[in-house]
Amino acid sequence: PGPSAQGYWLDRAEALSKARDLPGLLDHVHRLVQAEPKNPAAWFNLGVAHDQLGRWREAADAFREALRLKPDLAEAWTCLALAYALSGNRTAALQALKELRRYDPGKADKLFDLIMGR
Numbered sequence: 001p002g003p004s005a006q007g008y009w010l011d012r013a014e015a016l017s018k019a020r021d022l023p024g025l026l027d028h029v030h031r032l033v034q035a036e037p038k039n040p041a042a043w044f045n046l047g048v049a050h051d052q053l054g055r056w057r058e059a060a061d062a063f064r065e066a067l068r069l070k071p072d073l074a075e076a077w078t079c080l081a082l083a084y085a086l087s088g089n090r091t092a093a094l095q096a097l098k099e100l101r102r103y104d105p106g107k108a109d110k111l112f113d114l115i116m117g118r
Contacts, residue, residue, distance in 0.1 A: 009035070013045045017052065025049045033062075040070035047079055056087035067099075074103040078111060085115040 009032045016025035026049045032042040047062035063080040066073055081096035093115050101108040 010041060010045065013049075017048070022049065022053050026053065038069060040066040040073055040076070043069065044073065044076050044079075047076070047083070051079060051083060056083045059083040060087070060092075072103055074100060074107065077103065078107060081111055081115065090115065 009028075013025060013029055013032065016028055026046075029042065029046045029049045032039070033046050036042045043062050043066035047059045047066060050056075050059035050062060060080055060083040063076045063083060066076045067080065070076075077096055077100035081093045081100060084090070084093035084096055094112075097108050097112050097115070100111070
């Protein structure tokens with residue numbers, strides 16, 4: 001899809017998220033990823049949908065794919081670190097924070113304190 005179609009997909013994902021229609025959101029972003037498998041925003045939104053459902057492993061998988069496509073996506077590093085932390089994988093969370101530090105040191109420091117319980 002072109003830019004206007006991409007805007008529709010992302011706007012719809014945001015509306016579903018705000019409405020807390022989590023099953024609808026997950027279905028919608030799965031279709032978006034299928035339509036645009038090389039779109040990091042699609043993968044990021046899939047990660048957010050899984051995150052909102054408490055599916056940390058699936059969220060981490062989607063955030064990693066977004067980052068494979070766009071390594072400087074600081075928000076995806078943030079969400080990846082949180083997904084790892086929530087799943088109990090502090091080692092992986094700290095590695096994600098190390099990468100986040102390259103793009104947003106302040107956020108990495110704040111998140112480090114949150115994850116480490118300080």
